[in-house]
Amino acid sequence: MINFDKFPFINGKIQLRIISKNSEQLLNTIWKREIKVTDVIRENLYSMCLMINSENFKEIKKICDETNSEVSVIKMGKLIKFIYNLKVYFTLSIGIGVSIGIIMFLSMFIWRIDIEGDKHMSPYEIRQAIKDLGVHKGMLKFKIDTDKLEEEIVANNKNLLWSKVRVQGSTLQIEVIESFKPPVIEVDSSLGDIVADKDGEIVRVYTQSGTSVVKAGDIVKKGDILIGGYQGKEGNVYEVAPIGDVIAKTFMEFEEIIELEGTKNVNTKNMIDEYYINIFGKKLYIKKYKDEFENYEKISYDGKFIKKNIYYEVDKVSYTLSPDNVKKSLVDHYTKYVKQNLKQSDSIAGVIVKDEIVDNKLKFKISFVIEEKIGVKVSKAQDDQELQKITNESQNVENIQ
Secondary structure (H helix, E strand, O other): OOOOOHOOOOOEEEEEEEEEEEEEEEHHHHHOOOOOOOOEEOOOOEEEEEEEEHHHHHHHHHHHHHHHOEEEEEEEEEHHHHHHHHHHHHHHHHHHHHHHHHHHHHEOOOOOOEEEOOOOOHHHHHHHHHHOOOOOOEEEEEHHHHHHHHHHHHHOOEEEEEEEEEEEEOOOEEEEEEEEOOOOOOOOOOOOEEEEOEEEEEEEEEEOOOOOOOOOOOEEEEOOEEEEEEEEEOOOOEEEEOOEEEEEEEEEEEEEEOOOOOEEEEEEEEEEEEEEEEEOOEEEEEOOOOOOOOOOOEEEEOOOOOEEEEEEEEEEEEEOHHHHHHHHHHHHHHHHHHHHHHOOOEEEEEEEEEEEEOOEEEEEEEEEEEEOEEEEEHHHHHHHHHHHHHHHHHHHHHHOO
């Protein structure tokens, strides 16, 4: 409610609405106290509108309180309204100004520290290191010399190679890179051969040591030698550890037969629980299912003592599938599956799709051409064992004959 006593220098007109159970008595009281009232308009039995001078508003409010009446301002002079709004805006401006001041003051401090490190050094260790240097949450931002802090972080920790410190808002961002020795790559120096671990068509051969016995375009079977563990020419051949990669085209195939028309079970969301106890191989039912559903699906849960079956009601619904949609869905499904199971060095070189409709069934076959490494190292001891096995099998055949 507006307190018009705040504006004693303005004697403006204001229009009031008064709701009272006894409006006649209210008006008599106002007149007895010699308050000038004009433009009295009765809206209904309990409500009336009237015009008064703003200087009498406090007295009118007092009379309304004494008679349990309600009063509200529905219209006021432009000057009074302007001064009142000016006061509101002034109060609001002070509140906004104080809020901005508090925000600006708080923004002068560090309230969060974000640390991004490598795998071997945890953020906790870095946090402890900068704490020892006097950097912590709640400190003033201007006290942080980022260039100096970067040097001190690296100087005080021999495991760090480089650090970067930045202040973003109220957040101190620290990024570090660890100094670590490069991993030692162990090279298999054992003698033997590199053989194919699956069938394929050779695409490329990279040989660092040993002699390639295949070339691009050759078809190889699983177990065929790709890179022999030897080097040199005739009369001057010596054994070496074979090192190299052999890239070949291999195939992954999938087949499916899909019914294009038929019926399927659709869950109606109606369900009934069944509980029983298994005693010496016999079921003692606590609550038993009594063939309430014509068609249902059953799911069983084995508890330690009480077993449970859930019966879901299903409806038989006819369906018809579009061959094109089914084919597209299967291609997308198997393409995603193959990509998820490829090694990082492998790639899909091609996709072959074959389909036909026979007796309202879609016969679907998809083949993926994969470029991948197929070479695997077989040591000389394994080669010798395989050779001995073949020799023994040959001797056994000769003895039988």
